[in-house]
Amino acid sequence: MRVFLGMILGALLLVAGVYVYDSQSTSTVANGQNASSSRTIVNWDVAATDWHALTTRAHDDWIKLSSK
Numbered sequence: 001m002r003v004f005l006g007m008i009l010g011a012l013l014l015v016a017g018v019y020v021y022d023s024q025s026t027s028t029v030a031n032g033q034n035a036s037s038s039r040t041i042v043n044w045d046v047a048a049t050d051w052h053a054l055t056t057r058a059h060d061d062w063i064k065l066s067s068k
Helices: 002-025 033-037 044-066
Strands: none
Touching: none
8 A cells, every 4th residue: 555655656656756847847937048948748638638638537437437
């Protein structure tokens, strides 16, 4: 049980760290050459769309399973 909790916590920390790194590297404070050369690690718009599709599908499947 501790192993699975550790894996979940590690994944959450990884995503949070990447999000913080991306939000700092593309902030409005970065001007000039830094702003043009820095790129985000994750395309967060695509990730948000995929997450929304996943949660919608899971919700629809849960409704289908619970109605039986």
